[in-house]
Amino acid sequence: MSESARSGTGSRCHCTALRQASRRISQLYDLALAPSGLKVTQRAILARIGRSETTNVGELADALVMDAGGLAHTLKPLIRDGFVTTAPDPQDRRNRLVRLTAAGKAKLKESEAxxxxxxxxxxxxxxxxxxxxxxxxxxxxxxxxxxxxxxAAVSRG
Known part of the structure; x- marks a missing residue:
């Protein structure tokens, strides 16, 4: 392990430090969740959908502070594995509703411990x-x- 990894970020940039911390903690949580077959990002998505029952992709992305494209990429394996379904919103067909399946609820429960x-x-x-x-x-x-x-602060300089 490098000296900067042992002692901290090696950077004065707040963004860099936060991203490094996020990656480190994600790695540790991924390791802890490995027996479930889920990554921490996937579990967070399942948990958020589980709390809302049904949501649309835009609302889910906003709640997770993600862009819709990144969320769509992360949803693909969850859909493929049968944990999540998406369908057009009957109220507004431009939106896609996202729901946990029974398998998704079971996977979320399995990963809880x-x-x-x-x-x-x-x-x-x-x-x-x-x-x-x-x-x-x-x-x-x-x-x-x-x-x-x-x-606003950045635009003011």
């Missing part, structure tokens, strides 16, 4: 207070009003 183990491991290593503070800070960063303020 693995995900909880990853959550506990994260909190054990980072500490409960720091984990909660991080979760709060991340919530602020993904909020639309943060994005609006950031864009």
């Amino acid at each position: 693995l995900w909880l183990t990853a959550q506990r491991g994260f909190e054990k290593e980072l500490g409960k207070a720091r984990s909660e503070a991080l979760h709060e800070a991340l919530g602020l960063l993904i909020a639309d009003d943060f994005a609006d303020r950031f864009e």
Whole structure:
């Protein structure tokens, strides 16, 4: 392992540090979820759909802070494996509705204990207070009003 990987990001850029942290944590969660056959991104999608029962692709992408193209790419294996279905929205045929199948609900349930183990491991290593503070800070960063303020600050220079 390189010195920068052991000691931190090696960069002063907030975006770089966040992306590196996200990739590292995703790798660890992927490892924890491996027995289920799901990646953490796939499990997050199944969990979000499960919470909303039925949603459309645009709403799902917004909720996951993803672009619709990236979401479509990530949905393909979930559709192929029979965990998710998509169908035209009868109210607005331009939209596609996304639903969990029975197999998708079962896969989500199967992955729950693995995900909880990853959550506990994260909190054990980072500490409960720091984990909660991080979760709060991340919530602020993904909020639309943060994005609006950031864009305004960048445009002002």
